[in-house]
Amino acid sequence: xxxxxxxxxxxxxxxxxxxxxxxxxxxxxxxxxxxxxxxxxxxxxxxxxxxxxxxxxxxxxxxxxxxxxxxxxxxxxxxxxxxxxxxxxxxxxxxxxxxxxxxxxxxxxxxxxxxxxxxxxxxxxxxxxxxxxxxxxxxxxxxxxxxxxxxxxxxxxxxxxxxxxxxxxxxxxxxxxxxxxxxxxxxxxxxxxxxxxxxxxxxxxxxxxxxxxxxxxxxxxxxxxxxxxxxxxxxxxxxxxxxxxxxxxxxxxxxxxxxxxxxxxxxxxxxxxxxxxxxxxxxxxxxxxxxxxxxxxxxxxxxxxxxxxxxxxxxxxxxxxxxxxxxxxxxxxxxxxxxxxxxxxxxxxxxxxxxxxxxxxxxxxxxxxxxxxxxxxxxxxxxxxxxxxxxxxxxxxxxxxxx
Numbered sequence: 001x002x003x004x005x006x007x008x009x010x011x012x013x014x015x016x017x018x019x020x021x022x023x024x025x026x027x028x029x030x031x032x033x034x035x036x037x038x039x040x041x042x043x044x045x046x047x048x049x050x051x052x053x054x055x056x057x058x059x060x061x062x063x064x065x066x067x068x069x070x071x072x073x074x075x076x077x078x079x080x081x082x083x084x085x086x087x088x089x090x091x092x093x094x095x096x097x098x099x100x101x102x103x104x105x106x107x108x109x110x111x112x113x114x115x116x117x118x119x120x121x122x123x124x125x126x127x128x129x130x131x132x133x134x135x136x137x138x139x140x141x142x143x144x145x146x147x148x149x150x151x152x153x154x155x156x157x158x159x160x161x162x163x164x165x166x167x168x169x170x171x172x173x174x175x176x177x178x179x180x181x182x183x184x185x186x187x188x189x190x191x192x193x194x195x196x197x198x199x200x201x202x203x204x205x206x207x208x209x210x211x212x213x214x215x216x217x218x219x220x221x222x223x224x225x226x227x228x229x230x231x232x233x234x235x236x237x238x239x240x241x242x243x244x245x246x247x248x249x250x251x252x253x254x255x256x257x258x259x260x261x262x263x264x265x266x267x268x269x270x271x272x273x274x275x276x277x278x279x280x281x282x283x284x285x286x287x288x289x290x291x292x293x294x295x296x297x298x299x300x301x302x303x304x305x306x307x308x309x310x311x312x313x314x315x316x317x318x319x320x321x322x323x324x325x326x327x328x329x330x331x332x333x334x335x336x337x338x339x340x341x342x343x344x345x346x347x348x349x350x351x352x353x354x355x356x357x358x359x360x361x362x363x364x365x366x367x368x369x370x371x372x373x374x375x376x377x378x379x380x381x382x383x384x385x386x387x388x389x390x391x392x393x394x395x396x397x398x399x400x401x402x403x
Contacts, residue, residue, distance in 0.1 A: 031139075031140070033098050036139075039091065061084075159171045166374035167383075182199065226392075239369060244305060248311060
């Protein structure tokens with residue numbers, strides 16, 4: 001009996017530890033094409049290598065790569081990995097150079113060598129630690145940070161800190177849920193999320209103020225769940241109509257990511273938009289992304305989703321016909337150029353005009369819709385349940401997480 005009790009106690013401790021490790025920290029890929037960077041701590045640094053060696057630094061450390069090894073302040077180390085902790089406060093870093101092609105061609109394609117523009121340094125300040133490793137001649141930079149500190153870094157990067165407090169809480173819970181979902185799903189990777197629109201934009205301490213702190217702390221540990229597991233809490237800027245079914249965008253049949261009505265975002269700057277593109281520019285963008293097109297004759301919507309977005313697009317060109325997914329077409333042309341797949345197309349000579357509405361993939365939470373609902377007096381939990389039907393809000397301590 002005593003043995004059984006000890007075994008059960010050990011299993012409970014293991015489960016609690018497993019959940020804690022999955023909910024308390026997050027590994028954020030900041031960059032993976034770094035050539036040179038400088039790292040410093042508010043009160044100095046402690047640098048730990050893979051072999052257990054530890055070194056202290058009171059001054060900034062310049063880091064680069066050399067044939068599979070780290071080089072710090074001109075000294076080459078055998079280890080390809082190092083972890084930087086601040087003695088106190090935060091870790092600051094400045095990326096001064098990226099791995100880039102040595103030359104490029106001009107837009108005419110004639111073969112002239114066009115000089116690359118000078119690179120602007122990128123700086124960031126983060127909590128937790130920085131793991132820097134060498135791979136394929138470049139530095140990979142990962143920020144290992146407490147989940148709640150990560151959420152604080154995402155909220156003002158994805159939503160205006162000046163919005164209603166309930167809207168900020170919506171973003172905080174969605175951000176935390178998305179990160180936890182990715183952490184559980186990607187346990188075998190060296191990182192959990194990417195600090196860009198590939199996952200969620202994260203800029204460390206930048207933009208974190210009292211309003212953001214309050215929204216995150218008030219919802220601390222709360223996530224959106226479906227059948228007792230964190231959901232894929234997708235969000236985008238402006239639906240400008242019904243939200244989209246994840247099946248139409250990512251081929252994922254998720255019951256909580258079905259379209260809902262969203263007539264709440266007419267104040268969004270992306271509610272309506274218009275873009276004019278030269279046909280030649282369109283051809284170049286498609287070819288750059290590996291889509292073989294000749295001279296384009298027509299571009300027309302071929303199939304619409306139930307929510308009214310372009311599911312497939314038809315391109316007639318001198319070499320034949322191509323039918324692309326609307327999302328693939330938008331990716332090739334540029335997300336910032338064509339904000340959404342909810343558009344109509346008009347030809348004006350050698351120009352193609354896209355007249356559309358909305359911004360983003362429109363799956364899950366509509367941020368501008370959340371803003372309007374919050375302004376109308378709806379609480380964050382009601383807003384989240386509306387955009388993610390059939391879900392619940394739970395604290396992470398009540399979840400059993402498995403990979």
